[in-house]
Amino acid sequence: MTAAAPTLRRRTASRRVVLDRVLLYTVAVVLALWTLIPIYLVALAAFSERSAIYEFPKPLLPTRFSTDTMSFFVNSTGVLPSVRNSIIVAISTIVLGLVIGAPAGYALARFRFPGRDGFQVGVLVSKMFPIAILSIPLAVTFIDLGLYDNLIAVILVHTAMVLPFIVIVTSGVFLAVSRELEEAAQTLGTSRFGAFTRIALPLALPGLAAAAIFSFVTSWNEVFAATILTVRNTTLPAQVLASLNISPLYFRFAGGFFMIIPSLFFIFFMRKYLFNLWGPGR
Amino acid sequence: MAVGARRAASFPAAIFRSEAALPLGLLAPTVIFLSLLILVPIAQAVLLSFQAADGSFGLDAYKKMFGDTAFADSFRNTILLLVAIVPIQMVLALAMALLIHSRFPGHGVFLYVYAIPLAISDLAAGIVWLSIFTDQGYLNTILTGLGLIKEPLAFLSYENLQWVFTAVVVAESWRATALVLVILLAGLQLIPREYFEAAELFGANRVKRTLLVVLPMLKPSLQSALIIRTIFAFNAFAVVLALAGRQLPVLGYEAYDWYYNNRNNNVAAAFATLILVLTIAATVTYLRLFRVREGELGK
Numbered sequence: 001m002t003a004a005a006p007t008l009r010r011r012t013a014s015r016r017v018v019l020d021r022v023l024l025y026t027v028a029v030v031l032a033l034w035t036l037i038p039i040y041l042v043a044l045a046a047f048s049e050r051s052a053i054y055e056f057p058k059p060l061l062p063t064r065f066s067t068d069t070m071s072f073f074v075n076s077t078g079v080l081p082s083v084r085n086s087i088i089v090a091i092s093t094i095v096l097g098l099v100i101g102a103p104a105g106y107a108l109a110r111f112r113f114p115g116r117d118g119f120q121v122g123v124l125v126s127k128m129f130p131i132a133i134l135s136i137p138l139a140v141t142f143i144d145l146g147l148y149d150n151l152i153a154v155i156l157v158h159t160a161m162v163l164p165f166i167v168i169v170t171s172g173v174f175l176a177v178s179r180e181l182e183e184a185a186q187t188l189g190t191s192r193f194g195a196f197t198r199i200a201l202p203l204a205l206p207g208l209a210a211a212a213i214f215s216f217v218t219s220w221n222e223v224f225a226a227t228i229l230t231v232r233n234t235t236l237p238a239q240v241l242a243s244l245n246i247s248p249l250y251f252r253f254a255g256g257f258f259m260i261i262p263s264l265f266f267i268f269f270m271r272k273y274l275f276n277l278w279g280p281g282r
Numbered sequence: 283m284a285v286g287a288r289r290a291a292s293f294p295a296a297i298f299r300s301e302a303a304l305p306l307g308l309l310a311p312t313v314i315f316l317s318l319l320i321l322v323p324i325a326q327a328v329l330l331s332f333q334a335a336d337g338s339f340g341l342d343a344y345k346k347m348f349g350d351t352a353f354a355d356s357f358r359n360t361i362l363l364l365v366a367i368v369p370i371q372m373v374l375a376l377a378m379a380l381l382i383h384s385r386f387p388g389h390g391v392f393l394y395v396y397a398i399p400l401a402i403s404d405l406a407a408g409i410v411w412l413s414i415f416t417d418q419g420y421l422n423t424i425l426t427g428l429g430l431i432k433e434p435l436a437f438l439s440y441e442n443l444q445w446v447f448t449a450v451v452v453a454e455s456w457r458a459t460a461l462v463l464v465i466l467l468a469g470l471q472l473i474p475r476e477y478f479e480a481a482e483l484f485g486a487n488r489v490k491r492t493l494l495v496v497l498p499m500l501k502p503s504l505q506s507a508l509i510i511r512t513i514f515a516f517n518a519f520a521v522v523l524a525l526a527g528r529q530l531p532v533l534g535y536e537a538y539d540w541y542y543n544n545r546n547n548n549v550a551a552a553f554a555t556l557i558l559v560l561t562i563a564a565t566v567t568y569l570r571l572f573r574v575r576e577g578e579l580g581k
Binding site: 021024025027028031032034035036038039041042045053054055056057058060099100101103104106107108110111113114115116119122123126128129130131132133134136137138139140141156157159160163164167217220221222223224227228237240241244245249252253255256259260262263264266267268271274275277278 | 302304305306308309311312313315316319320323324326327329330374377378381384386389392393394395396397398399400401402403404405406408409410411412413414416418419420422423424426427434456460461464465467468471506509510513514516517519520523524527534537538541542547550551554557558561565
């Protein structure tokens, strides 16, 4: 009896561990299903025949896969030009954001200077700022400047939205690139600029790529500013939003799924930098 | 502070030395750009909101805004959505964050899945849930399939506004929980592992550990998550439009409507200014409520 007691206790303990594990995985899987099932369902709707949208009850399995709805969406008037515009705006946002923001990130990583703390607070505040709402006064300015219904206006607002994030990510990236390496290159006779382009920049490339991907997705998703600042010459989300009331359901489902596609890849590339982007600022 | 003061004292001299001029030069484009696209438009929005269409100053735009038949509803709906969505997101995201943080085998895959909505727009999220809540949608398919209802329910009809509201709450909670998760997880990673181990050693169970050890240390992250989520909730727009159309007016939609459909910049600017004021008020309130003391984690 006395010998059996500890094993019994150990057995109940290990049973508790197993039970713990089962509970943990159950919760984890339920939360994963909560995230994934809606995406699966809209994909199911987007990849069925157009007529199937009005069927009831709906099949819950992809038994009648069809590209009918998606190809109808892509070939609808205005969709392809708006996709092209979205890509132009997103890529321009990346370039402009990096050209303006990366030097600031580099300065934060490498120098102590007067006004540094104030600048960092400013970046944090603008990170949280609802910039899209400023499109209304900006639209008035852009009309005066002749930039209304012009993609440049959208690019500028999107750049303002991503700039704080680019500064934060790039400063983190350059902090991780050893300063000594750059200094060593300088002592070997390279200029400061040469040390930057030949040492720091190549090492920082993966981080800069992450900042670029973040910018792309932010711009690709943004709808308020794009809607306010453009009429005909618009981006994909603004195009879908403008036709919400007049378009058939299958058009909307296809559009919804189409807009989601980049997000499925986003996290894959961003994993390492997620916490840098949204964590407490340094 | 003393160091800062000393540094500030040498400021005029330092700026002419190349070592200080270089960083300031590198920062200048960002400062100028953000000033032109944030500070100037804020001033402009306020200015526009106090002007009439002919440019004369007055409270005309605000009278129109408060007189808008949808104003009271849009204000109420915006606040109600905020009150309903933010707690759900906090609880869901905290559960996800604590799960991932326990580093169980396979947690990386789950983090990937939970974070997918981070890159989904509010418009797309609205459409995703439209496919579920619409009359011949998947929710009705499942409910009739299970025999819970005989006829499909009109979840998104104006006759069932409480359902329309619920649909928006579900869609927004689904989409934006990922953002809160990332913020909280970033905060959790800053808490030294020893704290968890010590708590475990003293026999605190999981619930106690969470309430007494984790939550207090997570205060700075909870605070910034609350601020960000509240600000975005004041700007809720596309998700509501995709699911509810005009049936559920919100402030963001009214700003868009006055600008886009009524072509009145001034009233639209008044709505924008109202949203900005609410944003600032909420931020200040949160900062006061959860004062993060110097030396607490995350500083």
